[in-house]
Every structure is written in C-alpha cells, then in structure tokens.
Amino acid sequence: MANDVAIIGVGQSNFVRGYEGSIRELSFEAYREAMQDAGLTRDDLDASIICSAPEYDKQRSPSGLIAEYLGLNPQPTFAVESVCSSSTTGLKTAYALIKSGLHQAVAVVGFQKMSEISSADSQERMGRGADIMWESPFGTTMPAYYAMHARAHFDTYGTTEEDLALIRVKAAKYGQLNEKAVYRKDLVMDKIMESDYVSSPLKRFDCCANADGSSCIILASAEKAKQSSVQPVWILGLGSATASYSVTGRNTYAGLESAREAARQAYRMASMEPQDIDVAEVHDCFTIAELMAYENLGFAEPGRGAELIRNRETYLEGKIPVNVDGGLLSKGHPIGATGGSQVRTIVQQLRGEAGKIQVPGAKTGLVHNIGGVGIYANVIIMGS
Amino acid sequence: MGFERFGRLSFTAQSKTADFVDFLEKGDLYATRCGDCGLIFFPPRADCCSCLSSAMDWVKVDPRGKLVSFTRSYFAPTGFENDVPYVLAVAEFDNIKVFGRFKEGYTEDDLSAGMEVALKPLTLPDGQISYQFEPAS
Numbered sequence: 314m315a316n317d318v319a320i321i322g323v324g325q326s327n328f329v330r331g332y333e334g335s336i337r338e339l340s341f342e343a344y345r346e347a348m349q350d351a352g353l354t355r356d357d358l359d360a361s362i363i364c365s366a367p368e369y370d371k372q373r374s375p376s377g378l379i380a381e382y383l384g385l386n387p388q389p390t391f392a393v394e395s396v397c398s399s400s401t402t403g404l405k406t407a408y409a410l411i412k413s414g415l416h417q418a419v420a421v422v423g424f425q426k427m428s429e430i431s432s433a434d435s436q437e438r439m440g441r442g443a444d445i446m447w448e449s450p451f452g453t454t455m456p457a458y459y460a461m462h463a464r465a466h467f468d469t470y471g472t473t474e475e476d477l478a479l480i481r482v483k484a485a486k487y488g489q490l491n492e493k494a495v496y497r498k499d500l501v502m503d504k505i506m507e508s509d510y511v512s513s514p515l516k517r518f519d520c521c522a523n524a525d526g527s528s529c530i531i532l533a534s535a536e537k538a539k540q541s542s543v544q545p546v547w548i549l550g551l552g553s554a555t556a557s558y559s560v561t562g563r564n565t566y567a568g569l570e571s572a573r574e575a576a577r578q579a580y581r582m583a584s585m586e587p588q589d590i591d592v593a594e595v596h597d598c599f600t601i602a603e604l605m606a607y608e609n610l611g612f613a614e615p616g617r618g619a620e621l622i623r624n625r626e627t628y629l630e631g632k633i634p635v636n637v638d639g640g641l642l643s644k645g646h647p648i649g650a651t652g653g654s655q656v657r658t659i660v661q662q663l664r665g666e667a668g669k670i671q672v673p674g675a676k677t678g679l680v681h682n683i684g685g686v687g688i689y690a691n692v693i694i695m696g697s
Numbered sequence: 698m699g700f701e702r703f704g705r706l707s708f709t710a711q712s713k714t715a716d717f718v719d720f721l722e723k724g725d726l727y728a729t730r731c732g733d734c735g736l737i738f739f740p741p742r743a744d745c746c747s748c749l750s751s752a753m754d755w756v757k758v759d760p761r762g763k764l765v766s767f768t769r770s771y772f773a774p775t776g777f778e779n780d781v782p783y784v785l786a787v788a789e790f791d792n793i794k795v796f797g798r799f800k801e802g803y804t805e806d807d808l809s810a811g812m813e814v815a816l817k818p819l820t821l822p823d824g825q826i827s828y829q830f831e832p833a834s
Contacts, residue, residue: 445709
C-alpha cells in the first residue's frame with residue numbers, strides 16, 4: 314500500500330435552487346466539511362484543483378480566486394473541466410500528482426452556481442453544448458440528445474417509458490432521506506407518467522434539476538493518510554474515455570461507448586468484475602442515463618437493464634444498490650460539483666457512515682460520472 | 698466567411714469547409730474525402746485525422762437513407778423558441794450519419810427507426826441554407 318492513494322476527507326454543500334452567496338462562499342462550505350472530516354489544516358495541503366464548467370461563471374479564471382478564499386496560497390492551483398464530469402477528472406488528476414510523488418495531499422473542489430447567470434443566458438449556453446458548427450444550428454438541448462438514446466434503447470430492446478419512471482420512483486424514495494438534496498418529495502408512477510414531455514420520450518420527471526452546489530474531496534498518499542484519524546478509502550481503479558462530440562460519430566445510441574470503455578479500464582486496474590461491486594453511484598442526469606449505466610458498467614447484459622429496476626435489484630436491499638442517495642435526479646446537478654458528491658456518497662458507504670442508506674458490509678464501491686452525452690466518461694472503483 | 702449562412706441559426710462564420718453551404722444551396726449534400734487515404738468524413742472536415750493530409754475532395758452523398766433515432770423537442774435554446782415543438786433526428790446515408798430536423802408537421806407517431814427518409818436541402822424564409830429529413834417518396 315506504500316505507493317497507493319487514499320481519500321481521507323469528503324464534503325458537500327447543500328444542493329439548492331438559488332444559493333444566496335458567492336461562488337467562493339459556496340466552495341468554502343464543501344471545503345470546510347472535507348477538511349474537518351480529514352482533520353487537516355491548510356498547511357497539510359500541497360495543491361488544490363478547482364473544477365467547474367466555466368460557461369456558468371462570471372468570474373474569469375475562478376481557480377485562483379477560490380484557492381485564495383480557501384487559504385491555499387502559495388500552493389499551486391489550477392482548473393480542470395470536462396463539463397458534468399469535471400470533479401472526477403479533477404480526482405484523477407490529483408491521483409496522478411500524488412502517485413508521481415510530486416504532492417502528498419491535494420484538495421479537489423467542485424462547484425457550480427448555475428443561478429449565477431440569468432435564465433436567458435443559461436438557455437443561450439444550453440444550445441452551444443453541442444457541436445456549434447454542425448448540430449447547434451438545428452436547436453439542440455441535452456434532453457433531446459438523451460431522448461434520442463432513450464428512443465434507440467426502446468427500439469432495440471423493448472424498454473418502455475414505465476421502466477424509466479421506475480428509476481425516478483427509486484430516486485425519489487431515497488432523495489427524501491438526503492438532507493442535501495434539492496428535490497425531496499415522494500413521487501408515484503402516475504405523477505411521473507402524467508408529467509409533460511420535455512423531449513419525447515423523456516418527460517419532466519425523467520430529467521434532473523439544475524442546482525447550485527459544491528463538493529470537496531481530499532486525496533492523500535498512504536504515508537499522509539496514516540497521519541489522519543479517519544479510515545482511508547483507497548482508489549483501486551480508474552478509467553476514463555471519450556466519444557465523438559458530434560452525435561453522428563457514434564456507432565450506437567442504445568448505450569454510451571465511452572462509459573463502457575472507462576468501466577473496462579477501471580475493472581482491469583482494480584482486478585475486479587462488475588459482481589465485485591457492493592454499491593454504485595451512476596450519472597443519472599436523466600432516467601435513461603441510469604438505465605444505460607446498468608448495462609455499460611456490466612451490472613446487466615446489454616438490453617437487460619430494465620429488468621434490474623423492475624426487480625428492484627438496484628434498491629438498497631437489491632443485488633447492486635445504485636444511487637441510494639437519490640442520485641442527480643433528486644440531489645440536483647450542479648455541473649462541476651456532481652462527481653465529487655458521488656464520490657462522497659461512496660466514501661461514506663465504505664466507511665460505514667451512510668446512516669439510513671447504508672449498504673450493510675459494503676467494501677467496494679463504484680462511481681460513474683459522465684460529461685455531456687458521453688463525450689467524457691470517468692469510472693472510479695474504491696475500496697475500504 | 699460563408700458558414701454563417703448554414704442552418705436555422707449559425708454560431709460559426711469561418712470554416713475551411715464553407716463550400717458545403719454553397720453545394721447545399723445548389724441542392725446537394727456533400728461530404729469530404731481524404732485525397733491521400735480515402736477516408737470519408739461527415740460532418741465535412743478540412744483535415745484528415747488519420748493520415749494528417751489536408752488534401753480533401755468533396756463527394757456527393759446519396760440523399761436516400763434510413764432513420765436511426767429521433768425526438769420531439771418541446772423546449773428550445775435561445776433563438777429557437779418560436780420553433781417548438783420540432784423533431785430532431787439522426788439518419789444514416791451511405792455509411793455516414795447526419796443530424797438535423799424532420800420536416801415540420803411530422804410527429805414521433807409518424808416516425809419509426811429504420812424508415813426510409815430523404816434528405817432535402819432547403820432555403821429558410823430568412824435566407825439561411827439548411828436541410829431537413831422527409832419520408833422517402
């Protein structure tokens with residue numbers, strides 16, 4: 314274990330619709346929680362990595378500003394971005410910095426204040442989330458791209474809108490238990506099925522909500538981890554992959570090839586198989602995204618993801634509990650903070666500190682964090 | 698210049714592939730083919746990522762294809778608000794895939810994966826040059 318990398322501190326702000334503070338104050342909330350969790354002071358940290366999707370920031374080059382506010386001068390800081398998967402890309406970067414011996418302890422801070430810009434500005438940026446030469450000119454949205462994947466999954470495998478609704482029912486059940494989630498109401502099938510289409514076949518309740526929020530993960534070398542009083546959670550496997558920005562460059566729409574490749578790498582590095590995973594957090598920005606994740610991660614054979622949710626195998630008491638913190642569907646999705654929030658949940662599970670959503674005896678956990686519609690994919694396997 | 702004329706609303710003015718818009722205006726959809734290694738690209742590219750050549754030729758795409766996937770959007774980004782709802786789709790032509798809108802008046806109930814479609818160039822009322830999918834006649 315001498316050359317291994319551990320997570321020794323995790324923190325997250327509440328995810329809310331409109332945060333009443335600045336981005337530096339928002340970032341501080343997660344940072345304070347993670348540092349108190351790790352029992353560290355600022356002099357213990359060698360560097361910070363700041364993760365956000367900059368199109369939502371009014372502040373230019375926020376990393377320097379956030380590092381100053383966190384008291385992390387003169388340590389180096391820099392920004393990492395891969396839209397919705399920014400903070401797990403930051404985690405991978407921190408892992409490499411520690412593994413190389415350059416640093417002993419690094420803070421990965423993810424934040425997004427999506428309400429920083431007006432709704433009109435947000436709508437304008439939404440259209441430019443696609444290839445601006447060849448796809449944005451037709452009026453594209455994130456829901457539309459995931460909807461085309463849902464349609465392809467339905468056509469290829471016979472999955473239904475009811476199957477997707479079952480995923481939201483699960484998310485709502487666990488979201489009620491998560492004090493940091495933006496959406497904490499119960500949702501029944503009828504209400505989900507009756508909600509309006511956003512982009513067919515995806516309806517309002519198939520989509521996660523925008524939110525403001527922050528997350529912070531403290532990574533450390535094995536030697537540094539020994540000085541901390543918390544139980545270290547080890548990073549056992551890391552996988553990252555990309556797929557074409559243009560949707561026309563994909564071979565299939567019934568899954569995300571980048572996620573499949575990232576999972577393959579992570580399992581290989583950890584010398585593990587899908588059945589070795591005790592608990593998982595997957596990127597459910599839309600219900601169809603969670604369903605595809607079941608298959609891309611190998612929890613179900615291609616085309617059989619719907620059976621997992623129909624048989625409640627991804628509930629707390631099921632074969633492979635997924636998103637038992639409510640997922641993005643309940644927590645909300647503050648772009649740059651999302652991956653760190655997923656990692657925090659798994660770390661709590663592996664420490665046995667997950668309270669009402671604790672998976673009994675969980676020893677190995679997985680995070681699946683996707684940027685764009687599978688443009689970027691990160692899979693992380695952790696163990697206690 | 699020239700690429701600002703492409704689509705319902707263009708976000709790019711300059712591209713070495715702007716001739717695509719001129720071909721489209723004349724009624725044809727073109728892809729690029731690497732003059733050195735023969736790889737075909739759609740969307741068109743000015744540079745070959747396989748052999749690093751920039752000697753590209755334009756090749757005409759047969760406008761008869763098959764629908765791959767589609768969605769009807771009820772929300773739109775800035776600049777497209779007055780168009781909703783509209784159908785976005787991906788269709789396959791000669792081993793390339795094309796993304797665009799389906800002709801107005803069609804809903805998801807009229808469409809199915811695998812149905813034969815035609816890709817039709819069109820000039821929008823404001824003079825923008827675009828294309829859309831229609832059922833093959």
